Amino acid sequence: MSERKVWLRNIGHESKKISRIIRSLNYCGHPELAKSLQQLAIKLGQEKGVIQEETIGIWANLLK
Numbered sequence: 001m002s003e004r005k006v007w008l009r010n011i012g013h014e015s016k017k018i019s020r021i022i023r024s025l026n027y028c029g030h031p032e033l034a035k036s037l038q039q040l041a042i043k044l045g046q047e048k049g050v051i052q053e054e055t056i057g058i059w060a061n062l063l064k
Contacts, residue, residue, distance in 0.1 A: 015045075015055045022062050031063070038063060 018041050025034035042059050045051035 015051065015059075019058060019062060022059065026063055034063060 018037075022034050022038050022041070025031075025037065038059055042056055045056055045059070
């Protein structure tokens, strides 16, 4: 199976989904899982994707 990097593109719709998932996990009582997903999204977005710096900043500030 090939590796899928659909969400690692510079398209706002996919990054908004990631933001909603991170926030929802936190609101639903799973702050550790939210933090893990946040860190993973930022790491992969920087290393493998074409994610805008603005989006990385948004993800970094979601759980503050």
